[in-house]
Amino acid sequence: MGRQVDMPTATISGLNVSRKIYVPEMGGDYVRYLDTITNPGASDATVTVSIEGNLGSNATTNVYATASGDTALGASDAWFGTDDATDGGGTPSLAHVAMGAGGSEVRLASAPTLTGSFSTLDELAWSFNVTIPAGETVSFLTFGVQASTRADAIAEARRLATLPSDAVVGLDAHLCDIVNFRANVQFDAPAVVDEGSDIPITVNVAGCETGTPTWTWDTDDDGTFGELADMASYTVPGAMVDGPTNLRVGVQAIDGSLTTEAFAVVQVNNVDPNITSTPRTMAAIRTEYRYEVIAEDPGGANDPLSYTLTSRPMGMTAVGNTLVWTPEAATRGRTFSVVLRVEDDDGGEDVQMFEITVSENNLPPAPVPVSPIERENVPLDENVTLTVENAVDLDGDPLDYFFRISRRSDFMGDSVIGSGGVAEDTGGTTSWTTSEPLEPGLWYWEVWVDDTIGESPHRFAQFVVGEGTVPTTDAGVMPMNDGGTIPRPDSGVDGGGGGGCSVAQGAPRSLGLGLLALGLAAFFFQRRRL
Known part of the structure; x- marks a missing residue:
């Protein structure tokens, strides 16, 4: 049964007192004291039992913890710890268990009182008031703990205060006598x-x-x-x-x-919450960025979580457990730091830090002309409606559509008519209708889209107003397959392309574009001769 010393019985104030000192052979960094008092007399004896000792760090002894969570030793503290000024160094860290964590047995007349001056001395004393019936026995069980660190000593003291099974090995005959534990x-x-x-x-x-x-x-x-x-x-x-x-x-x-x-x-x-989700690290301008944060807390519904952004790009908010942000145009190509804190209602927290980069703008693709194309005839004396398939912007930017019509394929001269910006229609196509009927003959039209940062390439088509012979060319003609494109440079950087002019009256074209037109015309004529 491990190592136990049985002290001889002594008579004190007419009561027979004995002590058993036990140290477990394996496991458990503690010494156990069992003090047994028997009343051999014919009448009950109400006495104050004082158990004293000298186990500490001499003049450097300090109370570093108690069962109530502070360092002020009180009569209700089931255990307390003493040490010198250094945790883990100097003298060992000690703990002293005076009674059970669940309280004393009902036969104890009052709770034990603890006395001693622990700031300058390492003497301690426990006092118990108890009534011992004639011919009966009471026992007091106390423990001393020695460990390398205060944390280890506290853990062992808490364990012993619950009186685990290893702490009462060999005490079956005394379980009904112990009064400072409910043994x-x-x-x-x-x-x-x-x-x-x-x-x-x-x-x-x-x-x-x-x-x-x-x-x-x-x-x-x-x-x-x-x-x-x-x-x-x-x-x-x-x-x-x-x-x-x-x-x-x-x-x-x-x-x-x-x-x-x-x-x-x-x-x-308490256990800190744990963020298990991974955020997206790329965003696009004018496109909502959403990150649903997933965090685990073993407290479950007992530990509601809160989500706080301690560092964020302007405009980002935490809505419940979801981060929401729509980057503005000025954020294009920039990288932003985000620090997210998830807290439970008991002070536990987890922090996630990451960066979000707003992608450079992707120019929208050119819309595809639907009608009228391939020199389709449109009626005289009716307004003309131009229709294109909607373009799909990779960044999800809203698009404005720009239409222009002209009698000349180089879109020069006084015949150019422009739509200005036309908002995209739902249903997959977008249309623009002229404000009045057009003169009979061959007309050219072009279309492009703008996402406020840059514009797409232009696409071209042709139609004929009224019936009759259509000329194969005209001054500056630039015939090409309907739906063909001529790339345009990004006409807007950090400020929007603006879609160009809505009406380009006599606007001069570049020499390069004119040469391109002549080259395309030569190709067209050569193809027709085959």
């Missing part, structure tokens, strides 16, 4: 868990009077027992486990005239 009700439960974890708890109730005790549970710590009668185990569902807190599950045991209420106390740690 007749033994819990087997983890001392510390993370939130969201199931907590299995088993109980063993010793029969101290009748040998056949009964018990019920208080599983929600509302102070009311009566659940799970005589059940040996209960598992707290993870959905009910939210930290940081000390979760309590109680058992009320009845054994003849002895009623014991004991509690398993489990420390529940």
Whole structure:
């Protein structure tokens, strides 16, 4: 049974006092003291039992932790820790367990009081008031812990305060006598868990009077027992486990005239949320960027999450768990830093940092003429409607359509008529109608689109107003297959192409374009002679 020293019995104030000192052979960085007091007299004895010791860091002893979470030692603290000024160095980190985390046994007249000057001395004392019936025995169980670090000492003290099974090895004969722990009700439960974890708890109730005790549970710590009668185990569902807190599950045991209420106390740690989603790192101007953030928190519904942007491009917002942003034209080609913080309501957080680059503008493709094309005849004395297939912009930019018609294929002279910007129609095509009928004869028309940053290549087509002979050429003619394109340079950089002029009255064309027209005309005539 490990290593145990049995001290000889001594008589103090008419009471027989003995001590057993036990150190586990394997596992457990603690020493266990069992002080047993027997009243051999014929009448009850109400006494103050003082248990004193000298276990500390001499003049450098300081209290670094208590069961209540501070460093002020109080009478209700089941345990406390002492050390010198250095954690992990100097003297070992110590902890002292004075009573059970679930409280004292009901036969204890009052809670223990703790005294001692720990700032300059390492002497400590526990005082207990207790009534010992004539001919009966009471026992007090205390522990001393020694560890390399304060965290390890605290963890062991918390574990011992729940009186795990290894802490009462060899004490079966004393379980009903121990009064500063509720030792007749033994819990087997983890001392510390993370939130969201199931907590299995088993109980063993010793029969101290009748040998056949009964018990019920208080599983929600509302102070009311009566659940799970005589059940040996209960598992707290993870959905009910939210930290940081000390979760309590109680058992009320009845054994003849002895009623014991004991509690398993489990420390529940809060767990930080964890962002598991990956953001897109590219965006396009005037196109909504959306990033749905996925974060996990084992606290589940008990830990609602909030989403905050601590660094962001102008205009980006967090709407619930979704980041929303529509880049403006001025952001084209720029890279922006984003810092997202996800927090639970218990102070846990996760931070995600990433960059978003706004792509350079993609020029829209040229729209395709639909009608009238291939010198299709249109009626005299009617307005002419030009129709094109809608272009599809890779950036999703809104497009304006520009139409021009002319009697000349080089679109020079006084006959040029322009539409100005025409908003894209739904249904896959966009149209523009002249404001009045056109003169009879051959007409040329061109179309292009503009996304406010640049314009597409131009496409061309021809139609004939009225019936009759159509000339094969005209001054400056530039015949070509309908729907052909002549590339135009991006006429707008960081400011929009603007679509050019809506009416180009006598606007001179470049020499290069004129030479291109003549070359295309020569090709056309040569093809017709084949």
